[in-house]
Every structure is written in C-alpha cells, then in structure tokens.
Amino acid sequence: MPLADAVARDVRDGDVVALEGFTHLIPHAAGHELIRQGRRDLTLVRMTPDVVYDQLIGMGCARKLVFSWGGNPGVGSLHRFRDAVENGWPAPLELEEHSHAGMAAAYAAGAANLPFGVLRGYTGTDLAAWTRVATIVCPFTGQKLSAVPAHRPDVGIVHAQLADRRGNVQLWGILGVQKEVVLASRRSIVTVEEVVEEFGPVAGAVVLPSWAVGAVCLAPGGAHPSYAHGYYDRDNDFYARWDAISRDRDAFRRWMDRHVLGTSDVGEYRRSLEVAIA
Amino acid sequence: MTRHEHTADEMMAVEAARRLREGSVCFVGIGLPSLACNLARATHAPETVLVYESGTIGAKPTELPLSIGDGVLAETADVVVSVPEMFAYWLQGERIDVGFLGAAQIDRHGNLNSTVIGSYDAPKVRLPGGGGAPEIATQAREVFVMLRHSRRTFVERLDFRTSSGERVSVVVTDLGVLEPRGSERELTLTHVHPGVDPERAREATGWPLRVAADLRETPPPSERELTALRSLETKGAE
Numbered sequence: 001m002p003l004a005d006a007v008a009r010d011v012r013d014g015d016v017v018a019l020e021g022f023t024h025l026i027p028h029a030a031g032h033e034l035i036r037q038g039r040r041d042l043t044l045v046r047m048t049p050d051v052v053y054d055q056l057i058g059m060g061c062a063r064k065l066v067f068s069w070g071g072n073p074g075v076g077s078l079h080r081f082r083d084a085v086e087n088g089w090p091a092p093l094e095l096e097e098h099s100h101a102g103m104a105a106a107y108a109a110g111a112a113n114l115p116f117g118v119l120r121g122y123t124g125t126d127l128a129a130w131t132r133v134a135t136i137v138c139p140f141t142g143q144k145l146s147a148v149p150a151h152r153p154d155v156g157i158v159h160a161q162l163a164d165r166r167g168n169v170q171l172w173g174i175l176g177v178q179k180e181v182v183l184a185s186r187r188s189i190v191t192v193e194e195v196v197e198e199f200g201p202v203a204g205a206v207v208l209p210s211w212a213v214g215a216v217c218l219a220p221g222g223a224h225p226s227y228a229h230g231y232y233d234r235d236n237d238f239y240a241r242w243d244a245i246s247r248d249r250d251a252f253r254r255w256m257d258r259h260v261l262g263t264s265d266v267g268e269y270r271r272s273l274e275v276a277i278a
Numbered sequence: 279m280t281r282h283e284h285t286a287d288e289m290m291a292v293e294a295a296r297r298l299r300e301g302s303v304c305f306v307g308i309g310l311p312s313l314a315c316n317l318a319r320a321t322h323a324p325e326t327v328l329v330y331e332s333g334t335i336g337a338k339p340t341e342l343p344l345s346i347g348d349g350v351l352a353e354t355a356d357v358v359v360s361v362p363e364m365f366a367y368w369l370q371g372e373r374i375d376v377g378f379l380g381a382a383q384i385d386r387h388g389n390l391n392s393t394v395i396g397s398y399d400a401p402k403v404r405l406p407g408g409g410g411a412p413e414i415a416t417q418a419r420e421v422f423v424m425l426r427h428s429r430r431t432f433v434e435r436l437d438f439r440t441s442s443g444e445r446v447s448v449v450v451t452d453l454g455v456l457e458p459r460g461s462e463r464e465l466t467l468t469h470v471h472p473g474v475d476p477e478r479a480r481e482a483t484g485w486p487l488r489v490a491a492d493l494r495e496t497p498p499p500s501e502r503e504l505t506a507l508r509s510l511e512t513k514g515a516e
C-alpha cells in the first residue's frame with residue numbers, strides 16, 4: 001500500500017501515535033507523511049524522540065509527548081522540542097516523562113494485553129512526582145514495585161528491512177521496541193526497504209507475521225537520516241547539521257518547506273537533499 | 279605531544295579506564311564513558327564487556343560510535359537484545375557491574391540532574407532527560423560519573439533530581455577524582471590530576487568541598503595509554 005494512503009487511512013487528528021526506532025530503523029518517511037498531511041493534536045509516544053519528532057513538534061502536529069530521552073544523539077539538544085517546552089512555540093507541548101526502563105515496560109505490557117507494566121524503578125528520582133507511575137505491592141513477597149500504565153497507541157509506526165509478498169516483515173540489527181510497539185498498537189504501519197518474494201533466515205532477526213501487522217508500505221531509504229542495517233549507514237553528518245537548521249525558527253521552516261512539504265515522497269525527499277548538498 | 283602533554287578529556291578517560299577491573303560488565307553511554315571503556319579494553323582489561331542501552335551486549339567497536347545505536351555496535355556484539363530485555367533481564371537482573379552516567383548538575387551526594395534547569399513545569403532550559411539513568415543509578419553495582427568541574431555543574435542544590443547518588447563510587451573530573459567518604463558518603467576530593475592545585479577544585483565546586491587528608495596526585499597518562507587512546511580517537515574521527 002502507498003505510504004500516503006496508509007497514513008490517510010490509519011492516522012487521525014488527536015490519535016496517540018508511536019513512531020519507534022532506537023537510533024536504528026527510525027520511520028522518518030512516515031513521520032514526513034504525517035507532516036505533509038497536516039495531522040494535528042497528536043499525542044506522540046517514543047522512548048528517544050529525536051530529529052523526526054523535533055520536526056513533528058516544530059510543525060505543530062503534536063499536543064503531547066510521552067518519552068524518556070529527548071535529544072539529538074551524540075550532538076546535543078533538540079531545539080524545536082526545547083522551543084515548544086520553554087516558549088510554547090509553535091504550540092504548548094504537554095509532557096509525560098518516563099525512564100527508559102518504564103517506557104520499555106509500558107510497551108511490553110501493551111503488547112501482552114496487560115493494563116500496566118511492573119518494574120523496580122523510579123526510585124530516588126523526582127520524575128516519580130511528575131509522571132504516571134504508582135507503587136504496588138507484590139502479593140507473594142510483599143516487595144514494593146513500580147507500575148506504569150501500558151502503552152496502547154492508536155497507531156504504531158516502525159521501519160524494517162524486508163517484507164515478503166505475503167506481507168510478513170523481517171528486521172534485524174538493533175531491535176529497540178519495534179516488535180512491542182506493533183503488537184501494543186490498535187493499528188500499525190510498517191515501512192520497509194525492500195519487498196522480496198520470500199526472505200531467508202537472518203541471525204537475530206525478528207519476524208512479524210502479516211496477520212499481526214497493519215499496512216506494509218515500500219519506502220526505500222525511509223529511515224534516513226537514521227539507518228537500516230545492511231542497507232545504508234547512519235547519516236551522522238545530517239544529525240550534526242540538524243543542530244544549526246533547527247536552532248532558528250525561520251531556517252527550520254524553510255528546510256521543512258523545501259525538503260518535506262515541497263516533496264511528495266521519500267524518493268523526492270532524498271533527491272532534494274542530494275541537490276542541497278551538491 | 280609528549281607523555282606530559284595531554285588534554286583534560288584524555289586525563290579523564292585514562293583515569294576512568296584505570297578504575298575498571300578486568301572482566302567488568304559496563305553499561306556505557308556515548309562520549310567519554312565509551313572512550314574510557316574502549317581504552318580499558320585496549321590496555322589493561324581486554325575482557326571488559328561493553329553493554330550499550332540500545333541492546334548490544336559485548337560490543338567491540340573498532341571506531342568510536344557517535345550514537346549508542348551505531349551499526350558498528352550491533353555488528354561487533356556478542357548478542358543484540360531488544361530494549362525491554364536490556365532493561366528487564368540485564369540491568370534490573372543485576373548483571374551490570376559498572377554503570378556510567380553524566381549530567382548537567384551533581385550534588386555532594388552524587389545525585390544527578392539531566393532533566394531541567396529551573397522548575398520542572400516552567401524550565402529555563404529543558405535538557406534531554408534521564409533516559410536510562412534512574413534505573414542505571416540504582417541497579418548497576420556501582421556508578422562512575424564523568425563530568426567537567428565547574429560551579430554550574432557541581433551545585434549546592436539540584437534543580438531536579440533525575441537519579442540517585444546511592445551507588446556512585448567515583449566522580450572523575452577534568453581536575454581530579456571525587457569519592458564518597460564517611461557515613462554521609464559525601465563526595466570528597468581524593469586525587470588531583472598532575473599540576474592541579476586542590477584550591478582550583480574547591481573554587482569550581484558549589485559546596486564547601488572536602489579534601490581528603492591523604493590527597494594524592496593522579497599519575498599522568500602513560501605513553502601506552504595515550505597511544506591507545508589516540509588510536510581510538512583517530513579511528514573515530516575518520
């Protein structure tokens with residue numbers, strides 16, 4: 001299914017949407033499509049919101065962010081995220097902030113159809129006073145543990161390396177919470193680098209059977225500037241360049257106009273970047 | 279540069295690396311901690327196990343990664359696990375010996391702030407946030423902190439406590455080394471780096487810094503340490 005059609009069908013204004021990817025396989029192409037289609041009032045969920053969430057926030061798509069670490073990995077701040085939190089630009093952003101362990105437990109609980117995740121966590125941190133976490137007592141041992149409400153997004157979106165003709169999905173390398181977010185979400189969209197007749201075994205790979213996945217959309221290069229293990233490397237230079245692009249509101253809007261709003265899909269986006277660099 | 283000419287960052291990486299015991303399982307962040315652990319592997323502790331929170335266990339990068347999820351970590355790892363497994367089975371399962379943390383602020387008990395400057399609901403500066411820190415700080419057997427020494431960072435009172443200092447065993451700075459001492463486990467200056475006057479560390483600390491009676495000078499980086507370190511840095515820069 002074309003990515004634009006999947007986004008039009010499955011993502012509505014006001015939805016809780018999780019685009020996941022722990023550094024690897026970040027679904028940038030799908031995030032760009034949300035921006036092109038002008039989605040509003042989204043609650044965005046992600047452990048490590050980075051550049052694509054900076055773009056969604058800066059373009060006014062988000063009302064709330066549920067997260068555990070919001071930075072540009074190896075570079076520094078996310079300036080659009082900071083501008084929204086510190087100055088309410090372009091709109092105020094409500095935060096629900098967790099630790100990584102809490103977010104991971106919440107996704108795993110959602111995938112397992114449980115109302116909450118349980119962990120030894122949130123001790124010795126002021127976070128507990130500002131987020132949705134509760135203390136529970138183990139019925140067997142009396143130990144005190146932390147409970148976090150399960151993540152059950154309306155839509156989970158991930159990128160993967162391969163789909164086969166029947167719509168089974170295969171991904172490998174750093175796995176993040178890709179499997180959990182697809183299984184925890186009511187609807188899911190998976191973009192892939194390549195569609196093959198049949199895929200073979202890969203060491204350490206996760207396979208999501210077609211009947212457990214919603215839309216599968218071909219989007220080669222759709223993780224850029226993140227990477228797809230076995231296809232292309234992380235564009236570390238882009239992450240470094242994003243710092244300057246995103247620091248200034250006007251420079252940010254110009255960049256988004258040219259490379260996202262001014263393009264119709266991931267192919268045009270990639271070509272527009274090549275022209276910009278040359 | 280000769281063995282006596284080294285940068286403050288190099289001294290920090292070398293000193294943190296020396297404190298890693300052979301075979302330690304380390305939960306590593308990007309930047310100086312990653313450099314320190316890789317230096318330990320390249321020198322006295324080749325069996326150091328590098329665990330990155332992205333899920334790579336036993337990563338053996340030949341170049342320094344920019345992010346904790348770079349492909350080189352997955353390619354060289356003994357095994358790659360999902361993020362829920364990483365935090366539940368490996369960190370919460372208490373299989374990590376040393377966790378590394380940095381922060382924007384630290385107090386005299388090793389509590390750290392990486393969340394906000396100012397108030398939480400109307401911050402002056404919104405920082406990236408804790409990520410894995412709250413649980414690393416309470417579930418790794420011990421915690422190494424690496425921070426540059428300044429009054430902005432070493433504060434009397436944190437704006438926000440992101441993680442607990444209860445398991446912090448050492449703070450390596452660009453001026454020296456602080457370790458918890460006494461029943462209060464107050465961070466105390468136990469080493470200064472070569473040529474550093476302890477008064478400088480006092481001035482760069484926002485609370486009245488205790489200086490150990492047995493204060494020592496950190497040995498400067500050896501030629502072997504510097505060569506190994508620079509080889510890692512050069513590879514990372516390519």
